[in-house]
Amino acid sequence: NAGVTQTPKFRVLKTGQSMTLLCAQDMNHEYMYWYRQDPGMGLRLIHYSVGEGTTAKGEVPDGYNVSRLKKQNFLLGLESAAPSQTSVYFCASNMATRDTGELFFGEGSRLTVL
Amino acid sequence: GNSVTQMEGPVTLSEEAFLTINCTYTATGYPSLFWYVQYPGEGLQLLLKATKADDKGSNKGFEATYRKETTSFHLEKGSVQVSDSAVYFCALSGGNKLVFGAGTILRVKS
Secondary structure, X not given: OOOEEEEXXXXXXXXXXXXXXXXXXXOOOOEEXXXXXXXXXXXXXXXXXXXXXXXXXOOOOOOOEEEOOOOOEEEEEEOOOOHHHOEEEEEEEEOOOOOOOOOEEOOOXXXXXX | OOEEEEOOOOEEEEXXXXXXXXXXXXXXXXXXXXXXXXXXXXXXXXXXXXXXXXXXXXXXXXXXXXXXOOXXXXXXXXXXXXXXXXXXXXXXXXXXXXXXXXXXXXXXXX
């Protein structure tokens, strides 16, 4: 019973490099989210998707892009990484926040930008 | 816009002590309220929730009551255990997404 799976779990980048974080869920959830977690700031929403082929900006979208080509996958891309993007990234999914608000989270991806 | 404010931590308690973590919110309309818990090295998981005023959410000995008049949703537990050591997040639902507080670190000593 995988739930929400994130890859990779750890990555070190140099400033200016690009990378993609992959989130996969096997619960047939419509909604998917990318958050970043920084000390003292809780979780901040980067981008989210309310269904296949849709994406929307969250609270801190600058420097990130996303795609939801398949319902089960939600990709987060960094085109030109900056040290300010050093963080722990969490993917989450659910059926609908209006009904339950219960998000299912992955285990996180720790990214360090040098 | 919607926001959540939690008491700053870390909170350090001895085993079997009483726990309160304060949470207040600002929101338009009538959001649902949640407490999430994050154990070391893991993602967040839902601890409890309340969907309307005066509802009490409870789970694993933790409780929180949705107080509309004070816009609060404080987390309480009568007797904490070492295994409760974690980061606790208060959150509210708004539109298609949740808004989280900054989190409160709880450390329980044996």
